Amino acid sequence: MSLDPPLGIRDEMSRMRAVAWKDLTAERRSKSNLNGVVFLAVMMLVLFGFALGPDAEALRSAAAGVLWLTILFSGVLAFNRSYQLELEGDALETLLLYPGERWPIFLGKLVANLVFVLLVEVVVVPMASVLYNLAVWRALPSLLTVLVLGTIGFVTLGTFYAAMASRVRAREVLLPLLLFPMLVPLLVASVGATMALLSGNAMGDAASWMRGLAAFDAIYLIASTLAFPYVIEV
Amino acid sequence: MVQTQGHGARTRAHSYPSVSDPVLAEGVARRFAARWALRGVTLSVRRGEVVAIRGSNGSGKSTLLRIIAGALRLTRGTCLVFGHDVGREARFVRPQVGLLGHGASLYQDLSVAENLTFAARMACIAHDPRSISAAIEGVGLTPSANERARNLSSGMQRRVALARLTMCAPKLLLLDEPYNSLDDDGLAVVDKLVRDTRADGGATVIVSHDVDRVSGIADRILTMDDGLLFAGESAAIARDADARAHAPLLLAHDRAR
Numbered sequence: 001m002s003l004d005p006p007l008g009i010r011d012e013m014s015r016m017r018a019v020a021w022k023d024l025t026a027e028r029r030s031k032s033n034l035n036g037v038v039f040l041a042v043m044m045l046v047l048f049g050f051a052l053g054p055d056a057e058a059l060r061s062a063a064a065g066v067l068w069l070t071i072l073f074s075g076v077l078a079f080n081r082s083y084q085l086e087l088e089g090d091a092l093e094t095l096l097l098y099p100g101e102r103w104p105i106f107l108g109k110l111v112a113n114l115v116f117v118l119l120v121e122v123v124v125v126p127m128a129s130v131l132y133n134l135a136v137w138r139a140l141p142s143l144l145t146v147l148v149l150g151t152i153g154f155v156t157l158g159t160f161y162a163a164m165a166s167r168v169r170a171r172e173v174l175l176p177l178l179l180f181p182m183l184v185p186l187l188v189a190s191v192g193a194t195m196a197l198l199s200g201n202a203m204g205d206a207a208s209w210m211r212g213l214a215a216f217d218a219i220y221l222i223a224s225t226l227a228f229p230y231v232i233e234v
Numbered sequence: 235m236v237q238t239q240g241h242g243a244r245t246r247a248h249s250y251p252s253v254s255d256p257v258l259a260e261g262v263a264r265r266f267a268a269r270w271a272l273r274g275v276t277l278s279v280r281r282g283e284v285v286a287i288r289g290s291n292g293s294g295k296s297t298l299l300r301i302i303a304g305a306l307r308l309t310r311g312t313c314l315v316f317g318h319d320v321g322r323e324a325r326f327v328r329p330q331v332g333l334l335g336h337g338a339s340l341y342q343d344l345s346v347a348e349n350l351t352f353a354a355r356m357a358c359i360a361h362d363p364r365s366i367s368a369a370i371e372g373v374g375l376t377p378s379a380n381e382r383a384r385n386l387s388s389g390m391q392r393r394v395a396l397a398r399l400t401m402c403a404p405k406l407l408l409l410d411e412p413y414n415s416l417d418d419d420g421l422a423v424v425d426k427l428v429r430d431t432r433a434d435g436g437a438t439v440i441v442s443h444d445v446d447r448v449s450g451i452a453d454r455i456l457t458m459d460d461g462l463l464f465a466g467e468s469a470a471i472a473r474d475a476d477a478r479a480h481a482p483l484l485l486a487h488d489r490a491r
Contacts, residue, residue, distance in 0.1 A: 014355060089383065
């Protein structure tokens with residue numbers, strides 16, 4: 001009896017790219033999610049601004065926290081949408097029945113969500129710098145590094161927990177309940193690094209926060225990739 | 235073949251099941267919450283064979299197909315596909331199996347061609363625009379190749395799903411109500427897919443209410459009733475108390491309870 005051998009790593013990477021391509025193409029076609037998320041993010045920045053009042057110093061000191069909370073809340077919508085795509089056409093079952101391992105599906109979705117959230121940040125960060133009078137240009141390379149590190153950890157956990165909640169009827173409610181408590185260490189590190197950079201401490205406190213972020217990313221990425229096949233199993 | 239020795243069983247001289255058969259299921263049971271959807275199903279399907287399963291709504295037909303495909307875990311029993319356990323050795327099973335479920339499993343914002351390209355990439359099948367076009371042509375959707383799936387009728391979406399199965403050429407076809415929503419050309423596509431699979435030495439399990447349709451293509455027609463599988467085309471056989479009494483399936487059924 002000759003059966004096809006399991007796929008090699010090159011095949012699995014190709015499958016990962018296929019999932020990312022499919023999610024991004026579907027998003028590019030519909031645009032409904034990106035438009036909605038960007039609008040929500042901008043509204044949150046404006047509303048936080050109103051809530052904090054006209055004091056420029058208060059706005060600047062709260063800016064890092066506001067920026068990351070905006071990214072977190074708007075990103076959650078993206079994660080729900082990511083699996084909604086599979087459920088709309090009853091496609092999740094077929095996706096899971098393709099030959100090969102399950103981790104390329106997770107990493108493909110992670111890459112698509114990462115691109116999506118980074119696109120939202122392209123709008124949100126300049127907007128925040130204007131509304132909150134932030135000197136982002138002074139520490140831009142380091143700030144970009146913090147944004148990417150924080151977003152990788154956030155998107156990794158978001159993609160993982162969205163998979164876990166995807167088969168539950170109340171998934172829109174369940175996802176934030178599962179995700180936000182797990183994000184606390186990442187949020188603290190991201191806000192700490194961003195505050196340090198915006199206050200001019202370019203590579204002092206920021207460096208230690210960034211090392212922490214990198215460690216969180218590595219742990220979340222490895223643990224989520226290993227656990228994904230079990231949470232997506234029927 | 236179904237291992238029933240009671241009423242309604244069709245026996246063959248060379249009917250001993252082998253572990254390398256496309257399907258060898260023994261005492262398969264599945265429970266959803268407090269309800270047993272399958273109560274101990276024993277089924278063997280050999281290479282080149284087409285088996286049709288009929289039965290009333292909720293009798294467990296789709297559950298059985300999904301368990302054989304590896305889409306659903308079984309609660310009790312064993313199910314081997316080409317000798318591999320569908321639960322523990324799923325990565326060896328998945329390349330051999332093609333499941334057509336109730337839905338077409340399409341991405342609504344991708345075109346027909348893009349949906350098939352994605353399927354080919356996920357299944358690691360060598361493909362190019364010509365092979366994708368050929369698969370689309372095979373199901374008569376060439377004019378709609380660049381249409382988004384959401385703009386297609388349910389019958390056309392079903393054809394795209396059939397094109398995906400044609401491309402993947404699985405050795406075990408599992409078709410759940412494959413004739414739903416299809417016109418005459420679509421019906422012919424299903425029958426051709428089944429015949430091609432048989433010609434390649436594969437096997438097919440069809441779940442369908444349309445007994446007239448499947449009787450023309452199936453080697454055996456089985457009946458599912460209340461989570462149990464019986465040999466025979468007639469629902470009366472399935473409900474016959476004497477047939478139940480002779481069915482060894484009931485042993486597994488009792489264990490499952």
